[in-house]
Amino acid sequence: MRNPMLRRAIGRYGLTLMLIFGAAVSPVWADEEAAPEAKKSDDKSKGVVSVELGKEVYIKRCLGCHGAEGAGDGPAALRFKPVPRDFTKGLFKYKSTPHGSVPTDEDLIKVVVQGLPGTGMPAWKSILKDNQIRSVVQYIKTFAPQFKDAAPKPITIGPEVKSSPESIEKGKALFKELACFMCHGEEGRGNGPLAPTLKDNLGRHVQPRNLTKGWIFRGGGARENIYMRINTGLMGTPMPSFADKLDNEKSWHIANYVNSLSQYPGVPNWNVAxxxxxxxxxxxxxxxxxxxxxxxxxxxxxxxxxxxxxxxxxxxxxxxxxxxxxxxxxxxxxxxxxxxxxxxxxxxxxxxxxxxxxxxxxxxxxxxxxxxxxxxxxxxxxxxxxxxxxxxxxxxxxxxxxxxxxxxxxxxxxxxxxxxxxxxxxxxxxxxxxxxxxxxxxxxxxxxxxxxxxxxxxxxxxxxxxxxxxxxxxxxxxxxxxxxxxxxxEVPASNDRFIYPTLFLLVVVGVEWWIARSYRNGNGNGKQK
The missing domain is CATH 2.60.40.1190 (Immunoglobulin-like)
Structure with a gap:
């Protein structure tokens, strides 16, 4: 080393410089060594869908209600009405496929994402990532043998019939003709004469839907959702499919009538007073x-x-x-x-x-x-x-x-x-x-x-x-x-709201009259000519 000053500096401060350099580069080396582990954890949050991940999510989020084996018998099950779904039966209510068939993956995903209003099933969209939702759906399907080799296809919703007074009246007539009122009641509040006798596939009493509360329709309150329920029915309940009795136009008429019964067009605007x-x-x-x-x-x-x-x-x-x-x-x-x-x-x-x-x-x-x-x-x-x-x-x-x-x-x-x-x-x-x-x-x-x-x-x-x-x-x-x-x-409106404006107007008119009279009599200075 030809520079004697540099040689002396390294001799005196070499150990210190080595420690500083080591401290500076060690985080880089550590990050490089930890990168494979970080990549492994990223796999869970960036799109990997698997039954194994679904099982993890299920145990953490679903077991308490639906039970370890998916039979709807979790420790909290009896606290809910209706009780949680028994996945082992393969009977799912809210789906887009024909009566008797299993739902599509998208049907199950929709339930997990949006929840079921009026039940203990919450919406998980703000808690679970997309791949976690898709994974838990794959795990839920393992409980029911009906899903094995199944390739369910949604029914087709035909050309829309817009809601109108005429369509609603036709739907009302069909509602009576098909005896929907026997369960749902004359005005749709779930109080029909057969309502107390209705049971699900497990022998438990099931209450017909109150059709005047469209915001708690579990499959959705939009007219196309109602159309779907009419044609798919609700498996495991007395609600049948009417696909063999109604064509597309009649299905829309009933959907329009049922939609018209709701007390509110959407979710109620809950009041505070x-x-x-x-x-x-x-x-x-x-x-x-x-x-x-x-x-x-x-x-x-x-x-x-x-x-x-x-x-x-x-x-x-x-x-x-x-x-x-x-x-x-x-x-x-x-x-x-x-x-x-x-x-x-x-x-x-x-x-x-x-x-x-x-x-x-x-x-x-x-x-x-x-x-x-x-x-x-x-x-x-x-x-x-x-x-x-x-x-x-x-x-x-x-x-x-x-x-x-x-x-x-x-x-x-x-x-x-x-x-x-x-x-x-x-x-x-x-x-x-x-x-x-x-x-x-x-x-x-x-x-x-x-x-x-x-x-x-x-x-x-x-x-x-x-x-x-x-x-x-x-x-x-x-x-x-x-x-x-x-x-x-509410405080009654006071008659003062009429009196005071009138008095103000009279005062203004009086002042203007006095000013005009003064100018006429005194040329603007209050003196007579």
Whole structure:
């Protein structure tokens, strides 16, 4: 080495330079050595589809409901209605292939991706990658021998018949001609005369679909989805295929009619408040009062009460719709909900006929308004904050009232019935074609200010709803319920909106007249010529 200064630097700092160089290049060497392992893990996330990967996904995500062998007997199975699919039978409901054949891979993928509304089957599209979904479908197919060597082909959907009043009327006629109403009911709410007797292939009761709730059609609520169900049927259930009875045009007519029955064109726009309209004259006290027809509807979802014993995991009533009006003295609420059976309390008859309880619905308020946004616990209040409940009973067609302070271990709900002489709500209801309507009417201001909520316009009051289907064994804590929402009495428009603009106009006209007169008499300076 000819440069003596460089030789001295290397001699003095050589070890340090070697350590620095080693530290700098070691991550590169490490990355190069780790690259094969990284590539191996990338195979799972970049498109590889295999039964082995599907089994991993199934054990982690599906076994809890569908069971280790795919028989629909997982540890959580009995908490759902309907129970999870038994894959070993090879009977799949929501598919595009003819009745009696297995579904295509795309049919199964659609169910995994989108889930099944109104059941315990969630949509997995935001959790699983595409290759994981396709892999779990391949694994699910191993449970049923029907898939071996199967090559299922979708049915053909013919030229579309647009929905129109004429097509809907033809579909309605076919609905009666084919006796669809015997299961689905005259107005499509799943309350037909055969509904209580229907069973699936395993002998379990199966409830016909409520056709007025298109957003929970498990195969999709679009008209083409309904067309598909009409022609493929639902395997394992009493719903047959009508492919041998209907041509393309008639299939579209029925699809258009069924689609027209839905209460909402899509998913309901769930509300956060009941807006009560001010009216002149007496408020309605009858569910058939025609004035209800012109009022805005407000819909709220209900779920099973699963927090306290006894729990209800599979309730019947999943929503209520509410309308409201008031005058200077009274408030009236109309509560509407679907129930396929009109239940009246009946004792059990042996092991085969269970006990039936009364159908009912209730509205709940806090006994007193709390500061800010505070509210009592939504399940019948709590020990420090009571609630005020008005409950309509379908058998007696009347309303009773009680206060509640939540629950107590080994005691249940802390309920204090009010004396009948103190009841403020009056109620009247009716049941028609699978639907209840009940009116709750009470004074805005009551004498019992300790246990009754006092109501006035312009204030948001917490309100919650609960319902019981007696034929489903629902009573007491076993029920469906909502969270807290709000009741708001709209403030009537004031006549001041007419008075003040008129006064302002008169003042403006007066000022302009005075200015004009001044200019005429004094040439603009207020002096006479």
């Amino acid at each position: 009941v807006m009560a309209k001010p009216i002149e004259g007496d408020v309605a006290d009858d569910p058939d009062d025609p004035r209800w027809n012109d009022l805005e509807r407000h819909s709220f979802p209900l779920v099973g009460q699963v927090t306290i014993d006894p729990r209800m995991f599979t309730p019947t009533v999943d929503m209520v719709t509410v309308k409201a009006m008031y005058n200077e003295k009274d408030l009236s609420l109309l509560v509407i909900w679907d129930d396929p059976t009109k239940s009246v309390a009946t004792p059990a008859a042996g092991e085969t006929v269970p006990e039936i309880f009364d159908d009912a619905v209730a509205i709940q308020f806090p006994t007193k308004m709390l500061p800010g946004t505070q509210k009592p616990y939504f399940i019948m209040g709590d020990v420090n904050h009571s609630v005020y409940v008005a409950r309509w009973n379908g058998r007696t067609n009347s309303v009773d009232e009680f206060n509640a302070n939540g629950t107590e271990v080994r005691v249940g709900l802390r309920i204090t019935p009010q004396e009948e002489t103190n009841w403020q709500f009056k109620g009247k209801g009716k049941y028609h074609q699978g639907q209840y309507k009940a009116v709750f009417k009470r004074p805005l201001v009551t004498e019992d200010k300790e246990t009754d909520l006092q109501i006035q316009p312009g204030v948001f009051y917490p309100i919650a709803f609960t319902a019981w289907d007696g034929s489903n064994g629902e009573r007491d804590a076993m029920r469906s319920l909502s969270a807290w929402y709000s009741l708001y009495l």
